[in-house]
Amino acid sequence: MLVGWAGNNGSTVTAMILANRKGLKWQSKEGLETSNYFGSLIMSSTVGIGNDSEGNEVYVPFSSIVPMAHPNEIVIGGWDINRVDLASAMDEAKVLDYDLKVQLYDEMKNMVPLPSVYSPTFIAENQRDRANNLIYGTKQEQIDQIRKDIASFKSKNNLDRVIVLWTATTERWSQRTFETEEELLDAIRENNEEVAPSTMFAIGSLLEGCPFINGSPQNTLIPGLVRMAERLDGFIGGDDFKSGQTKLKAVLTDFLIGSGIKPLAITSYNHLGNNDGRNLSAPLQFKSKEISKASLVDDLVKSNPLLYKKIDDKPDHTIVIKYVPAVGDSKRAMDEYYSEILMGGRNVISIHNTCEDSLLAGI
Numbered sequence: 001m002l003v004g005w006a007g008n009n010g011s012t013v014t015a016m017i018l019a020n021r022k023g024l025k026w027q028s029k030e031g032l033e034t035s036n037y038f039g040s041l042i043m044s045s046t047v048g049i050g051n052d053s054e055g056n057e058v059y060v061p062f063s064s065i066v067p068m069a070h071p072n073e074i075v076i077g078g079w080d081i082n083r084v085d086l087a088s089a090m091d092e093a094k095v096l097d098y099d100l101k102v103q104l105y106d107e108m109k110n111m112v113p114l115p116s117v118y119s120p121t122f123i124a125e126n127q128r129d130r131a132n133n134l135i136y137g138t139k140q141e142q143i144d145q146i147r148k149d150i151a152s153f154k155s156k157n158n159l160d161r162v163i164v165l166w167t168a169t170t171e172r173w174s175q176r177t178f179e180t181e182e183e184l185l186d187a188i189r190e191n192n193e194e195v196a197p198s199t200m201f202a203i204g205s206l207l208e209g210c211p212f213i214n215g216s217p218q219n220t221l222i223p224g225l226v227r228m229a230e231r232l233d234g235f236i237g238g239d240d241f242k243s244g245q246t247k248l249k250a251v252l253t254d255f256l257i258g259s260g261i262k263p264l265a266i267t268s269y270n271h272l273g274n275n276d277g278r279n280l281s282a283p284l285q286f287k288s289k290e291i292s293k294a295s296l297v298d299d300l301v302k303s304n305p306l307l308y309k310k311i312d313d314k315p316d317h318t319i320v321i322k323y324v325p326a327v328g329d330s331k332r333a334m335d336e337y338y339s340e341i342l343m344g345g346r347n348v349i350s351i352h353n354t355c356e357d358s359l360l361a362g363i
């Protein structure tokens, strides 16, 4: 179940699974396209398992190594504060080719998200108009409704397991971390405004025995929630999808620092024009993204005290995100890696990446 089902990611992933399940083909300006799962580690990568009797290397699909559900079998549902059917959401997203969308309209027209929890201070003011499909009541009543929604989705679709994924709008950082489970539960009883909607979905999921994954950068997984997950032996995880620029940064920074090259400055600039970009144009929501993107480099720096000798020695790390409506979902990411090499030399790597935002995250 997706929280934020009617967003760009939610509508794209739904269309992708339906198209694959039906084996759809469609015409694009490149010619006939066929549904696939390119970009999926599980569905489209292979693992080397050794050599055959003639010494040739043998690779098998990742998905054949351990038993796992095929994505075509996944039933998708979820919540959104915006009441819009998934066909219209797919249209608004402007991600998929027209000929593919036409084949999916009838089925996606019947898919409508469940009402959701909305706390106006957590997302940007520019998202307010979307909030027309809401669960009302106290925080406790809202969590109870989330639990009911999960239980009824599971029984109605006769499912083995429900996984809840937050792919909703990036929230601001919650000011309170609620260190223990008791503090968190007290805060819910008191209707404390600092309990974020994403944390409430995580609580509802844990209490229903469902894994909860956070695809956005805010501090959903606060200590009190982690304590609750430990007590219930539940699974919670995730800190932003990190599907494009940050994924590349993780690989490249790991490569540089792992090779004994010392990045002195990592300067990252993005512009994008979808609704995610619109929300991130507000300072508090941008701050959540900035913290999450920066933490990745901090962790890698800690891994090499030969290069970064002092505790506060780390690269200058600058992150800029600009909202440019005209480019829509086609996000531009420009990064410069300025590093120190042998005998005081300098090395500069510049990257320009145009990444179809929701096709990266959708996988």
Ligand SMILES: NC(=O)c1ccc[n+]([C@@H]2O[C@H](COP(=O)([O-])OP(=O)(O)OC[C@H]3O[C@@H](n4cnc5c(N)ncnc54)[C@H](O)[C@@H]3O)[C@@H](O)[C@H]2O)c1
Pocket: 003, 004, 005, 006, 007, 008, 009, 010, 079, 080, 081, 082, 116, 117, 118, 119, 123, 130, 167, 168, 169, 170, 171, 197, 198, 215, 216, 217, 240, 241, 242, 243, 244, 274, 275, 276, 279, 357, 358, 360, 361
């Ligand atoms: N490549 C990527 O697209 C990418 C990468 C990393 C992280 N993310 C994160 O994933 C999230 C979704 O991205 P998107 O492009 O689909 O954004 P989007 O704005 O298109 O969709 C977000 C959806 O969440 C809904 N929503 C907001 N608050 C809600 C709530 N409390 N409950 C239920 N629904 C709610 C909105 O109405 C909207 O439909 C964002 O937080 C984004 O930062 C995206």
